[in-house]
């Protein structure tokens with residue numbers, strides 16, 4: 001637990017040092033910090049999953065900005081790409097990608113509170129390139145999407161061979177692994193896999 005907290009603080013420090021050079025992003029990130037002082041995202045997720053009667057209720061976790069940065073570079077993300085985050089959580093990563101990589105971003109998330117607050121922040125900061133859908137990842141439309149990021153379980157979906165899929169810790173069966181690389185999370189180091197369908 002102590003190591004986990006230490007890593008969270010390290011990420012916080014790295015965020016301030018690296019990404020707060022952009023005042024707009026600094027304000028956006030601080031707005032998140034203020035809003036979520038009053039509502040712990042881990043608790044929000046746990047209550048939502050409990051209500052749904054899910055067995056695994058401690059499934060929430062967040063990707064550090066440095067890891068989004070690494071994934072965007074490794075996948076060669078361009079302004080013309082459309083990045084979809086399946087299970088976007090609080091939406092912080094979606095804003096990072098749209099702000100620094102300047103591409104269109106779609107966050108898909110089923111927890112209404114996360115989606116609502118992400119949309120509020122989008123409006124406040126006029127982040128027109130980002131949109132959020134309060135939907136299930138199994139049924140969301142993949143039209144126009146070129147890169148999918150998933151930190152969670154893969155729903156049985158058909159992908160066009162042109163779409164790049166990034167998964168964490170394990171590749172998805174039935175997809176070709178294009179390449180893999182190390183990434184950091186508060187719980188430790190793991191591999192990310194860039195995959196495409198055959």
Ligand SMILES: C[S@@+](CC[C@H](N)C(=O)[O-])C[C@H]1O[C@@H](n2cnc3c(N)ncnc32)[C@H](O)[C@@H]1O
Nearest residue numbers: 060061062063087088089109110136137151152
């Ligand atoms: C491990 S968290 C990752 C959050 C975010 N992607 C990040 O990396 O910081 C997984 C997220 O996916 C959402 N999620 C899980 N299953 C989902 C589903 N079937 N439809 C929509 N969202 C889902 C959860 O509510 C949670 O916010």
